[in-house]
Amino acid sequence: MKKIGILGGTFDPPHYGHLLIANEVLNALGLDEVWLMPNREPPHKQKSQAVSNEDRLRMLELAIQDHPDFKIQPIELEREGKSYTFDTMTLLKEQFTDHQFFFIIGADMIEYLPKWHRIDELVRLVQFVGVERPNYSHQTDYPVQYVDVPAFDVSSSMIRDRLRKGKTVRYLIADSVLRYIEEKHLYGT
Incomplete structure (x- = not known):
């Protein structure tokens, strides 16, 4: 059975923080691959409308091109409407019956787990893997396996802001x- 990590996000743009998390979890859990899964319309936040899905996908391809165990899973980009993890993982489990999935989330999402769509069913489909994120708690009643990841406080919104301001x-x-x-x-470049 293949062990697959799933790292979802807007990747708007993808940054080294995403890649660091994916690589640390890949190695800590002995996964076969990590699939980076860009979402179309995240239910918990507004997506920046300035960048197309095609541009986000191309940037992600460029970001992972040198890592043989990172793949892109475009299933959420191919579906219309909000990207609910339960629906996505149900489809992936049907399509890849010989795969075990580890869904990677940051501490910001661990706090949000009680609000996830069909969370009680979702925890039966995937093993959640939590990673630390500055200024967030990782306390939860849901089953989450933790992986220590070196602190790297970067976000896509911070990068977008720096680019708009002409900063490096x-x-x-x-x-x-x-x-x-x-x-x-x-x-704004």
Whole structure:
């Protein structure tokens, strides 16, 4: 049975924090792969409308191109409407019957678990894997396996803000992603 980590997000843009989390969980749990799963419409927050799904997907491809165990799972981009994890994981479990899924979340999402759509059923479909995030608690009544990840306090919103203000984002995102952002004039560049 293949062990697959799932790291969902808007990846708007993808940054080294995403890749650090994926790599640490991959190695700590001995996973076969980590699938990065960009969502179309996250139910818990507004997605930036400035960047197309195609641009987010291309930036993610560029960000992971050098890691053989990172793959992109576009299932949520291919569906209309809000991306509920329960619906997505139900489809993935039907499609990949020989896979065990580990759904990777940050401490901000651990706090939010009681509000997740059909959470009591979802915890039977996947093993949640929690990682630390500054200024968030990881206390929950739900079954979450924890992986220590070195602190790297970066977010996509912080990167978008820095780009709009003309500040450097070097060593926060891959050079190939930055070149793409600049070529496409994304985020006010």
